[in-house]
Amino acid sequence: GAGVSQTPSNKVTEKGKYVELRCDPISGHTALYWYRQSLGQGPEFLIYFQGTGAADDSGLPNDRFFAVRPEGSVSTLKIQRTERGDSAVYLCASSSGTTKTGELFFGEGSRLTVL
């Protein structure tokens, strides 16, 4: 596609439920990133994929969070047993091998609200 696509754009769920957020990166981009942006804050790194493998998952806050990218394109961020503190905008970004360092192309985000 023309840009990074994220679905759903909004998700409201109840505490304790399971949530999946999907990211479709720019076609041909090998690197994919998930960031989380809480209200009034800058994005915070969660996980980075190079191809199908998670090259760096040091930003995942705990084991309730997991992400996959089985075919090296679309990625899914999975959150188990959601908590109210998980409420945030989850941003996906992608970049190609020729992209300048730090030049990430972001999607519009998935806004998660945990009641």
Next chain:
Amino acid sequence: QKEVEQDPGPLSVPEGAIVSLNCTYSNSAFQYFMWYRQYSRKGPELLMYTYSSGNKEDGRFTAQVDKSSKYISLFIRDSQPSDSATYLCAMSRRTGANNLFFGTGTRLTVIP
């Protein structure tokens, strides 16, 4: 202490004003410095990119990096209402770095 500090504002200026946005940082290993612009309910988009110290100009925008002071700035000349957005500074340690460190963002409103 956060690695990147940025005044969240909000900042309101009249149309045509010069805007100065700033960030400070604590980690001297940062070498790549960026400014992202984020419109309401949109993802950030890269506005300016600089490596190491110095100035970079692109149209009405100028980015400055002073590594000795650990201080970066973005100047917007002849500000326009369409510049109203949140401006996020970001930085990384090395080429191919797999994550960025963002500031909290400064919310700017340009009043017609």
